[in-house]
Amino acid sequence: MTDTSDPPAPSAAAEAGPPPGGGGRLGPPPWTAGGFLAPALVLLALLVVYPILYTVWRSLYDADGGRLVWLDNYVTMFTDSATFTAIKNNAIWVAVAPALITAFGLIFAVLTERIRWASAFKAIVFMPMAISMVAAGVIFTLVYDHSPERGVLNAVAVGVHDTFAPASPYPGVRPREQGSPLRPDGKGFVTGAQVRPGQTVTLPLVAVPPAKQRELSGARPAAARPGAITGTVWADFAPGGGRPNRIDANEKGLPKVEVEAVSGGGVAARATTRADGTFTLDGLAAGSYTLRLAESNFAAPYDGVTWLGPGLVTPAIIGAYVWMWAGFAMVLIGAGLSAIPRDAQEAARVDGATEWQVFRRVTVPLLAPVLVVVFVTLVINVLKIFDLVYIMAPGSSIQDANVLALRMYLISFIGESPDQGLGSAIAVVLFLLVLPAMVFNIRRFRREQG
Numbered sequence: 001m002t003d004t005s006d007p008p009a010p011s012a013a014a015e016a017g018p019p020p021g022g023g024g025r026l027g028p029p030p031w032t033a034g035g036f037l038a039p040a041l042v043l044l045a046l047l048v049v050y051p052i053l054y055t056v057w058r059s060l061y062d063a064d065g066g067r068l069v070w071l072d073n074y075v076t077m078f079t080d081s082a083t084f085t086a087i088k089n090n091a092i093w094v095a096v097a098p099a100l101i102t103a104f105g106l107i108f109a110v111l112t113e114r115i116r117w118a119s120a121f122k123a124i125v126f127m128p129m130a131i132s133m134v135a136a137g138v139i140f141t142l143v144y145d146h147s148p149e150r151g152v153l154n155a156v157a158v159g160v161h162d163t164f165a166p167a168s169p170y171p172g173v174r175p176r177e178q179g180s181p182l183r184p185d186g187k188g189f190v191t192g193a194q195v196r197p198g199q200t201v202t203l204p205l206v207a208v209p210p211a212k213q214r215e216l217s218g219a220r221p222a223a224a225r226p227g228a229i230t231g232t233v234w235a236d237f238a239p240g241g242g243r244p245n246r247i248d249a250n251e252k253g254l255p256k257v258e259v260e261a262v263s264g265g266g267v268a269a270r271a272t273t274r275a276d277g278t279f280t281l282d283g284l285a286a287g288s289y290t291l292r293l294a295e296s297n298f299a300a301p302y303d304g305v306t307w308l309g310p311g312l313v314t315p316a317i318i319g320a321y322v323w324m325w326a327g328f329a330m331v332l333i334g335a336g337l338s339a340i341p342r343d344a345q346e347a348a349r350v351d352g353a354t355e356w357q358v359f360r361r362v363t364v365p366l367l368a369p370v371l372v373v374v375f376v377t378l379v380i381n382v383l384k385i386f387d388l389v390y391i392m393a394p395g396s397s398i399q400d401a402n403v404l405a406l407r408m409y410l411i412s413f414i415g416e417s418p419d420q421g422l423g424s425a426i427a428v429v430l431f432l433l434v435l436p437a438m439v440f441n442i443r444r445f446r447r448e449q450g
Contacts (some may be wrong), residue, residue, distance in 0.1 A: 038401035052431065062416065073425035082399060083426065086407040089314055090433075093385060093403065096315075098378035100322050102371055105329020109337050110359065112330070126327030135322070137391025140320040142393075144307035154304030161302045168299040169256045170212075173205050176236070179244055180204060188295035190262070194288035200224045201291060204236030204245050205254065219253035222278040229281040229289065231271050235256045253277025259298050261289040268360075303382070308392065310400040317392050317401060321385070329374045336370030337363070372444070380437045383430065404430045 060071050060409060077083050108125055112118040128136065145151030148158040175182035175189055182189040182203060200222050219234035235252045242248035253276040261269040261281045269281040281289075307316045344366065346357045356357055364371075386405035393401035402410075402425055412423030 014393055026342045037434055053441055055424045055431075059421060059428050061421050063419040063421050065421065069421065072166045073422045074429075076422055077425050077429065081292075083407055085399065086402040086404050089401065089403050090383060092314060093318065093382045094379055097318050097321055097325075097382050098375050100318075101325045101329045101378055102333075102375050104326040105331075105333045105374060106364075106367070106371065108326065108330040109334040110363070112334060113337065122327075122330065128324045129161065129327050131324065133387040134391055136324050137388050140316075140323075141308075143320075143393050144316055146304060146306055146308075148304050151304065151307075153307060156335055158302055165302070167301045168297055170205070170208065170297055171300050172253060173207050173235075173298055174203065176206055176244065181245065182293070185292065186295055187298060188300075189293045191291045195229055195261075197227050197229055197286065198224060199229060201229065201231035202245065202247065202260075203231055203291070203293065203360070205233065206236055208235040208252070208254070213252045216252035216254065218249075219247050219251050219277045221247055222280070222426075225280065227282070227284065229261060229269075229284060231259070231291070232277045233259065233279065233293070234277040250396045256349055258294045259292060260292045262292050263287060263289050266300040280407055282339050284442070285293045308397055310397050313393055313397040317389055320392065321382075321388055325378065325381075329378070332374050333367060333370055336367050340366040369448075373441075376437050376441055376444075380434055380441075383434050383437070404433075420437060 033137065048450070059073050060064065060068060060070055062072075108121075112121055115121060131139070142150060143152045144154075145156060148154045181191055181193065181201070182205075183192050191201065191203070202221070213228065213235055216235070219232055222230035222232050224230060232247060233254045234247060235254060236242075236244060236246075236249040238248045242251065253273070255273050255275045255277065256271040257277075257279075259279050259281065260267045260274065261284060271279040271281050273279045281291075286329050344362050345358055346360050354362070384405055385403055389398075389401050389403055389406050390409075398406075408423045408426040408430065411426065412418055412420045429446055
């Protein structure tokens with residue numbers, strides 16, 4: 001059957017024809033987009049491209065920039081012990097910090113799904129991100145302070161240590177340098193003369209702090225006892241003067257001092273002084289004995305750990321960095337966790353999987369893209385770490401905590417003869433180390449958008 005209906009009338013757009021001068025192109029001409037992009041491209045060239053090219057060029061010249069040395073700066077960099085330490089520390093940072101932060105972020109993100117006060121917990125964990133690196137460095141410099149009166153960590157360390165190993169009662173106390181019946185024996189003291197049972201001895205000590213003396217009772221001479229050695233240990237110092245090696249009226253006895261009777265290299269008897277400083281060594285056989293004040297009476301108090309010393313400064317600074325960035329990882333991983341399909345987790349639970357198996361075999365694989373994003377971003381940040389190390393590392397440990405960015409700054413601008421050629425070479429190497437992570441991130445973004 002033949003269709004006799006009229007053909008549709010041409011539209012107004014068809015009758016108008018193609019746009020004038022556009023060759024069929026819709027939208028604004030290309031030069032319009034170029035005009036809008038030009039300011040951004042100029043700024044990008046001035047602030048990014050030119051500095052990179054100039055740094056590469058400057059790395060080929062000497063310290064003053066007047067003589068071309070080609071690759072000598074790179075040779076110097078890889079043969080310099082301080083720069084090698086910075087490279088080693090950067091490797092430690094890259095190996096430890098991103099993995100720790102990603103792990104903590106994953107744990108926090110999973111935990112916040114199971115607690116009622118999740119919002120408060122997230123706010124507390126994320127709050128350090130609002131603090132600048134300089135402020136965080138100042139905070140943790142106080143946290144790691146060696147003095148237990150100021151440093152939080154050392155206050156805890158000293159408290160735990162003294163709970164299980166009580167501090168010595170008289171740290172720093174000693175006999176007089178001249179005329180004393182005691183002489184040094186390692187970190188303790190022994191009598192210079194032998195003592196027999198039935199005799200009484202006096203063991204004077206000095207350098208007892210006045211505040212400690214005010215807590216003590218008065219000293220008194222010990223009474224002789226047959227078959228036992230008796231004596232007094234006291235602070236041989238009286239306000240207003242007194243007689244050396246004699247117990248005066250105002251002098252204080254030293255309680256809780258451990259006294260040992262030694263014969264033939266072994267301890268024959270042991271006693272602890274009373275509140276007035278007296279002691280009694282019983283059960284001694286006939287013979288001569290040397291009295292020893294054990295070194296445990298005078299050991300210096302435990303004053304904690306030198307967190308910012310040469311051995312621990314890098315782990316300590318990494319700890320501060322983890323404290324700052326764990327919230328960042330938690331938020332990103334938490335967002336990824338809320339987006340994963342829950343039916344896979346529920347199916348695993350229905351099949352009898354434990355919560356640990358669900359987490360390890362279902363949750364973590366589904367979160368793998370987010371974990372990679374967090375990890376790579378942290379690697380880029382860690383390679384450029386500078387201000388936290390510069391603020392926290394004391395002068396005695398700064399070379400042990402050195403990283404490439406800090407080394408570049410110190411060489412280029414600090415000191416009597418800064419070397420911007422060598423500093424530029426370090427900057428180029430640092431850029432080359434960061435570049436693969438940046439390229440990886442860009443390619444991953446393009447794959448996801450494609």
